Amino acid sequence: MKLSAGDIASALRSIREKGPVVHSITNYVVMNNTANALLALGASPVMAHAEEEMAEMVGIASALVINIGTLSPAWVRAMFRAAEAARKRRIPIVLDPVGAGATSYRTRTAQELIRAVPPEIIRGNASEIMALIDRGAKTKGVDSSASSDDAVALGRALHEACGAAVCISGQTDYTIGKSGVIRGQNGHVLMTRVTGLGCTASALCGAFASVTADPTLAAAEAMAVMGIAGEIAFARSAGPGSLQMHFIDALYNLSDGDIEARARIEAEP
């Protein structure tokens, strides 16, 4: 497995040309920013959560992103319906297990979703990924409290258990899939002070998975683009408020040259 800056730029170009519809069932906190990030990237966001329209809405989408950040029974039912519809249509599914480990409702919902309809990509922080395997792991809110280095072995275990490419974001982003591990070093720590950039990363995984067939590569491409846009935005920012705004602008303006100059990615078999 190899992933070059050129591959990332080419995938981004493909998103901008095709404008893939990414259906997101995501949490209330981040919906607006997630939709704006998808639009800035060149994708076409759709957000809907009623069981009544799930199959039809998934029917016009090129990828489905399920984020469990604000759950309720009705939404959980809709998530299962959406996942089943996506599986039938063979479009990629991304799962963001926000807060898995923090409550058993979240851990259980994420585990049941994985069991019922295995997603192509699971993206979370180390605590969340660990919670999906090891019920003993504790999550402090929705932030990571485990080092990514400890988690990569567990990520591999989750990949082996369910087949998904597992993306563990943190100072280093690890993507573990069928053909190996990709390490990404892009991004800036101030991004953790903006709510929902992890959720945005999962949404971008959906967009990239609609144009890149290999889920491991798609997730690594998304993380690189997130990180590079975050670095460019950070350089112009005076704090997390302006970082959020410049991040959206940077995503929109991201050029092949930006990706070439900044991508810090390492793949191993």
Add this chain to the structure above:
Amino acid sequence: MKLSAGDIASALRSIREKGPVVHSITNYVVMNNTANALLALGASPVMAHAEEEMAEMVGIASALVINIGTLSPAWVRAMFRAAEAARKRRIPIVLDPVGAGATSYRTRTAQELIRAVPPEIIRGNASEIMALIDRGAKTKGVDSSASSDDAVALGRALHEACGAAVCISGQTDYTIGKSGVIRGQNGHVLMTRVTGLGCTASALCGAFASVTADPTLAAAEAMAVMGIAGEIAFARSAGPGSLQMHFIDALYNLSDGDIEARARIEAEP
């Protein structure tokens, strides 16, 4: 029918003086930006969606805006209750049929709302408007996939079927009402890369309808103000992130002179 820059400026002044309460039942994705746009305009937003308080909340409002962007059965019931309360109080109702045509749940809900409590203004993109008449029209997500030119005849058909002023937004904004068609040419294409500016436009239609008696004029005034603020914002923006921010600032600072200098409106009987 005539609509001058002076009329628009005068309506905006009236909103700023009266601070009309605009009750919005809108989708989760855009609530924050919609509320901020109404505040920047000079109106007073209220957002509530529980059946339990619908009649009372509508009771303090000067306009009601119903946006079907994220539906669920409980919200649909609340929308009907709110519309009935608004009709009793004779305050204007604006309907934004977000995603009509994308799923039958949305198309049906919008059609039933129109049938049960005909709104004063319906604002959507061409696909959405077409979906309300022609079940064959397809919506690609919530974006327009039909040209506004094709849609204006259908807009007239919808107006004739239900009596509402029908506003079809796109590169040209068409407002079709009892006394003719108004074409607006303000705005910038980058606005389509910010989520929910269409929803904001519908909210502004509500604010203008609370001060301008003729719904066709009110909708055209709102679209002109949206477009002019968008143009001013675009000139200061580096992408869709900063466009959103400058748009709110521009709405807040919009002067008679800005409107006079930029309004591009054409009315025909």
Add this chain to the structure above:
Amino acid sequence: MKLSAGDIASALRSIREKGPVVHSITNYVVMNNTANALLALGASPVMAHAEEEMAEMVGIASALVINIGTLSPAWVRAMFRAAEAARKRRIPIVLDPVGAGATSYRTRTAQELIRAVPPEIIRGNASEIMALIDRGAKTKGVDSSASSDDAVALGRALHEACGAAVCISGQTDYTIGKSGVIRGQNGHVLMTRVTGLGCTASALCGAFASVTADPTLAAAEAMAVMGIAGEIAFARSAGPGSLQMHFIDALYNLSDGDIEARARIEAEP
């Protein structure tokens, strides 16, 4: 009772060191900005509203903030569950009675919450606070339509009725508690043109209550930090859009020197 700029700076430092988890059950309109404000302050926001996970989620929190801005029966049940869990764990509870007085559903919900599980802090505008005592008070939407001067006596009455520190925000912020009244003069009127800065203030009350034992002092600290960050942001803003962004940046960058130079607080027994 005394509250110095040094106390405020010290409480803020303590939040930044500890990163307290603040669990917010808040309205859809403001979730994103509230989470971002808590992150910028140095706290760790959690937002969850399902009864199924309430007790567990409150179990990892250092403060609970309940905001009734967008109610529904399921959310009201979750609010009671969360309040009971917080009471058991003896973590501080903040109640923001958004729109109390506007509908009886809101007034009743806030009153029942106060009766069932008396909060440590209640923060609202004058109309909302009055509505909790005097059913005759009318709220115009969620904005204040009563002067803070009239309201302070009612605030004292509410404090005496339920024991909570009562914070009435307006041009002057009054905090009335066990040991007296604190008047804060920070802030800028343009902050009222940004949706949800009142809700943000309540969330910050939660963060400060997790590090400052006296609820009256905690609320006054939060209001001072809000107001100071708002003033700094206003000086850099061209309107309410940029104010919101600079506000988050200002919260993040707030220094001891800023607080020392700007705090305008007066306490009386």
